[in-house]
Amino acid sequence: MGKFLAGRLASILPTLFFVTLLIFGLQQLLPGDPAMVLAGEDQDPNVIAHLRQKMHLDQPLPLQYVHWISGVLHGDLGESLRIQKPVTELILEKLPVTAQLASMAILIALAIGVPAGVISAVKKGTAWDYAANVFALWGLSTPNFWLGILMILLFAVQLGWLPASGYISPFEDLKGNLAAMIMPAFVLGNAFAAVLMRHTRSAMLQVLSSDYVRTARAKGLSERVVILKHALRNALTPVITLGALGFGELLGGTVLTESVFSIPGFGKLIVDAVFNRDYAVVQGVVLITATTYIVLNLLADLAYFIVNPRMRG
């Protein structure tokens, strides 16, 4: 166990190192001059020169990289030059928003994906199987932004049930917060449901054909009990881990949904920063997202490891 843990932990540092290289490298590839973008319509040469110096763009690349990394190691992710706010502060402001959105999305995904997967496995090959399949797959097969706009038109404009877009802090108005978040969370969760459905289905199929379930059946237990109590419980472990991993993915995967619904979270922050060439923000946010993803992966591996003693061999 110690060896596995040590190896897994040791792999984190080089991965993070590659992540920083990747982020910094991609950033450099982006065409256009960030100082010019930030200089706005007037394009005053003095302003451009000033911004360039402020962003250390006048220094050689390796030096820029070292500058950034040493900042990161000291907990300083730089400053958004566009709105003049430290990136750390921006992240602390946005993280709870996206975290809430991602959690709600995963709950919705579990609510759709797991039952669909169970039905599809138990009734394999029947019309139920296909119905459950299509039901779970339709979210994954629809572009997020399209579904989002259609939902806004239906639920906000036509029916007037929900606010069209925007974000309200839950501490300010919990009901308003949920009303604003339910549509984007559904759009995201609906897409993620298909992934959970697939895994639930294959895990269920595997468990259903195992000796364990056969024994349970032989004992004369009702099919309902066998499936819900014995099979599902076993099949659910990997699905829940996957849900946790999905959280890491959703942190960076909410891009277009957040844009459409004007949710001020991570995704919108990154995309706007990419298009505005607000380097410090792109670097900082992607780094945090990637680190979260890596840590969640590690935790998932650990969970697997603890549940699955066979892996210890």
Place this chain on the structure above:
Amino acid sequence: MKLRALAFALMLGSSFAGNAQTLRIGLAEDPDVLDPTLARTFVGRIVFSALCDKLFDLDEKLNIVPMLATSHQWSGDNKTLTLKLRQGVTFHDGEKFDAAAVKFNLERHKNMAGSNRRGELAPVAGVDVIDAQTVRINLTAPFAPLMAVLTDRAGMMVSPKAAAAAGEKFGANPVCSGPYKFVERVAQDRMVLERYAGYWNKAAINFERITYLPIVDATVRLANLRSGQLDFIERLAPSDVPGLKGDARFKIAKIVEIGYQGITINVAKSDQAQKNPLGKDARVREAFELSLDRDGIVQVAMDGEADKGNQWIAPVNRYYGKSAPIPKRDIPKARKLLAEAGVSNPSFTLMTPTTSDAQRIAQVVQAMAKEAGFDVKIQSTEFATTLNLADKGQFEAYVLAWSGRADPDGNLHSQLSCGGPTNYSGFCSKEVDALITETRVNLDPAKRAAAYDKIAALIQKDRPIVYLYHRHWLWAYSSKLSGFRTAPDGMVRVQGLKMN
């Protein structure tokens, strides 16, 4: 923090008492830094309209009217401008607004590192405090656009005490003298302002607070207005006008912008200009212009919500050059010109930002020019990249808009004088430069108009920019809201706004 908690409490309370106390405005973009000296975006100016009063203001007809300066006096040689300042004005931190504050602010604009105002105030040599309510601005040369510049960010006054304390971080918590003071900003989400009790024109202010919400997508912005989450939106999409007109719950306001939409042509920015027929030959550019049906472009690209134009200012502007009227579409003449130039099927690349407005224009232009024999290739390019390519002259033609300035000089000097910062066409003419200087040093509107007329004729001969139209600023708001005044600068002035 306490203030914020209080703000939340107020908001909760007010949500039951009806939202009449808060005005919620949907913006089309997220503003940049809220420091008048550093600010660089159009949308930021909308927020400043409620936050920071200026020395002068503009009215609906682009007349300059008093604001913090109550009167002005030019010296005989037009090289100094003396301002009388309004009495009893205070900043949001309680500091007094006086001549020393004006001096501080203009010097801050001139000297602060990264100031975006330096160019606008270039002819300002120094500022003298005459007495507490009188200030004199000294110029190196007469400068006609000065007062118009002072109706914008260069004329915004911030609290010297707060500015000195915050340094370059001032934009995180701006302190001005406008009707509303800054409460909080959540990037990409909202800006909250609260009524300033000490405002000099208190009677005109009817809302307790204003919340600005940036919502980029026009459809979603409108959806928010319709579903009641917003009271007011700027930049309504032209295609949504007919649908909204039939809805009694909303009103639409519009006015012709001071900016323009055009196609900038690389005529001398780089070698590339000589490598394509459009950049090389003025006759080809004329043929290109003649191939375009501006009425059609306005109709198709803007649903009719624009005034067609062929100069840097709209035909309704008093400085519009009447001797260079809008040419009518003339395909036979265009073909004849192309034959004269020896290129019957000229091909060029049209660099187009990825916004859907720009792409629509490009596609319409492409289809129209084709009828005269042009092969226009659209090269859609991210906006950030277009700036760089334009600056280096790595383009042939560029779909580019300018948001406009109150004085025509702001639409012309940087764009078409030799070496101007946004002169992407590379156009450079001694004659035009001399005339531009004339419009700057001459304060007499009639003389300025005459010079602009001559410039228009010269520009039309060479066509470094083919101007297409001037958008209508479109605002939509709840019909319960009254007191909205349209102005060609596209700002939302909050004085007088009232919910009935």
Place this chain on the structure above:
Amino acid sequence: MNGRMNAWRRLARRKGAMVGLGFVFLFVLLAVLAPWIAPHDPLATSWGAIRKAPSAAYLFGTDEIGRDVLSRVVWGARASLLAGVVSVCISLSLGVPIGMMAGYLGGWTDALISRFTDAMLACPFLILAIALAAFLGPSLTNAMIAIGISATPIFIRLTRAQVMAVKVEDYVEAARAVGNPHLRIALRHIFPNILAPVIVQATLAIAAAIIAEASLSFLGLGQQPPAPSWGSMLNTAKNYVDNAPWMAVWPGVSIFLLVLSFNLLGDGLRDALDPRHT
């Protein structure tokens, strides 16, 4: 050979997969025969027919500059299918060899490749694609390259895991024992045995790539105007959902059907090729 026949029979038994396959086939036909099927020129503008609702002349209506939406949907099938297939081919041609190298060679090569793959996987997929597409400049080809590269790590990881499992099998050990060169072992003995899961993943990746192309187009980083792609059509249509919904409905429905088909097909293939499920 026998195994393959069985797999095909098993696939044929999955009705969902067959429906998916049928639709994919239909869309391929549509794309290939576009010039003959489309009733109008997809680029021809008509100033007299701006955003006209569906009618006999224009079955799906017209768009913002008077082009026939039906013809553009038909031609757009080319862009979307290409976007899906080509970008996955790019991922495959990069990911499978690199993954095999990592899995087969092990040691430092593996460590290096794996860490880099982890790093890429840790960065959000769409952000990678956006950054790459912005770097290459907006066009359909560049969008395909960007999507292809961004999706590569999935294939590296999958291939590597499969190779690790297969290379300890007896027949590989045997081939090694008789002194076959590494390349031959990799190609003749390992590659055929890791193919099934890669094919399944590739089918599902096509579905994801089509959505990714639509997303990039939504941000203006896809197909160059005036050429049609479903994604760029949606991008324009979003400005008119209120007053010209037909502009958004048909490209959206087309994406939905095509992507759903690939997803169903992929799921069916997984069932058919994965011996665990039989």
